[in-house]
Amino acid sequence: MNLNIDVARLADLLREAARAEIMPRFRNLSEGDIREKTSATDLVTEADEAAERFIARECRSLMPDALFVGEESVAADPSLLDRLDEADLAIVVDPVDGTANFAAGVPLFAVMMAVVSRGETVAGLIYDPLGDDCMLAEKGAGARRRLSSGEEFKLATAKHLPLSEAVACVSYTYFPDELKKVVLPKLDRVKISANFRCAGHEYRLLASGGAQFSVYSKLMPWDHLPGALITTEAGGHVAKIDGSPYTLRDREGTLIAAGSKESWQAALDGLFTDA
Structure with a gap:
C-alpha cells in the first residue's frame, strides 16, 4: 500500500481544528457544555465533540480510504475498536487530550493523531493549541517539532539518569x-x-x-x-x-x-x- 501521508498537512489540520473549535471554548464553557461519561473525572465537552467532527470531516477528504477512530466516536460506537484492529488504514484521534484540565480552565491539553497501517503506527502527531506547535514523527524518519511557521527542529530524548x-x-x-x-x-x-x-x-x-x-x-x-x-x-x-x-x-x-x-x-x- 502506497500511503503518501502528508504529515505537514495533518499538523495543519489539527491546528485548524483547535483554532476553530477548541480555543474559542477554552474558559468559555457553560455548565451544559461539560458532561460526565463514566465518572466525575471522565468528561466530555462541546469542544471535544466539535473538534472531532471537524477533524473527521477533513480526514475524509484527505484520506477517504482510512477508517476514522476518534475517542468520542468510540464512546458512541465501541465496535470501532474491533474494526481498528483489522483495518488496512486508520486514523486515530484524541480531539482534546486532557479534557479534565480543559474543562477546569487549566492550560494543559493537546490534540493527538496517529495513522495506522495494518496494525502498525506509521505517523504520530501531538499538537499543543496554546504553544501553537506540533510534535510529529513518521516511522523510520525521526521525530521533530514543527512551529506554526513551518520551521522544524529535530527531537531527542533525555540521557539516562539514576x-x-x-x-x-x-x-x-x-x-x-x-x-x-x-x-x-x-x-x-x-x-x-x-x-x-x-x-x-x-x-x-x-x-x-x-x-x-x-x-x-x-x-x-x-x-x-x-x-x-x-x-x-x-x-x-x-x-x-x-x-x-x-x-x-x-x-x-x-x-x-x-x-x-x-x-x-x-x-x-x-x-x-x-x-
Whole structure:
C-alpha cells in the first residue's frame, strides 16, 4: 500500500481544528457544555465533540480510504475498536487530550493523531493549541517539532539518569489497586514525579528531553499510539512492564515510555519490583 501521508498537512489540520473549535471554548464553557461519561473525572465537552467532527470531516477528504477512530466516536460506537484492529488504514484521534484540565480552565491539553497501517503506527502527531506547535514523527524518519511557521527542529530524548536524579510522569489514576500498593510507596526514589492529567504533554516532555520516563495503565490507542511513536523515533524506548512491545490492540496493562532502554529498565527495577 502506497500511503503518501502528508504529515505537514495533518499538523495543519489539527491546528485548524483547535483554532476553530477548541480555543474559542477554552474558559468559555457553560455548565451544559461539560458532561460526565463514566465518572466525575471522565468528561466530555462541546469542544471535544466539535473538534472531532471537524477533524473527521477533513480526514475524509484527505484520506477517504482510512477508517476514522476518534475517542468520542468510540464512546458512541465501541465496535470501532474491533474494526481498528483489522483495518488496512486508520486514523486515530484524541480531539482534546486532557479534557479534565480543559474543562477546569487549566492550560494543559493537546490534540493527538496517529495513522495506522495494518496494525502498525506509521505517523504520530501531538499538537499543543496554546504553544501553537506540533510534535510529529513518521516511522523510520525521526521525530521533530514543527512551529506554526513551518520551521522544524529535530527531537531527542533525555540521557539516562539514576532514579534519584530522574524526572518522571506517573499516571497512576488507572493503576489496579494492587499495583498502586507496589508503586506509590516507591515514588520517593524518583527526583521528581508528576501527573499532568494529559498524556499528550507528558509524551511531549519525554520526546523533547525533559523527563526520563512516564508510566501508564489503561492503554487506549488515542492516548498512546502518537506519543509512543514520537518517543521511539526521538531515541526512546516504549514497552509494557513484561517487556513486550506496545501495540494498538493493547487496552489494559502497564506501559513504560522512556528516553532510553536504560531509563526504561531503571523505572521497571525501581518501581515495579518488591525490593
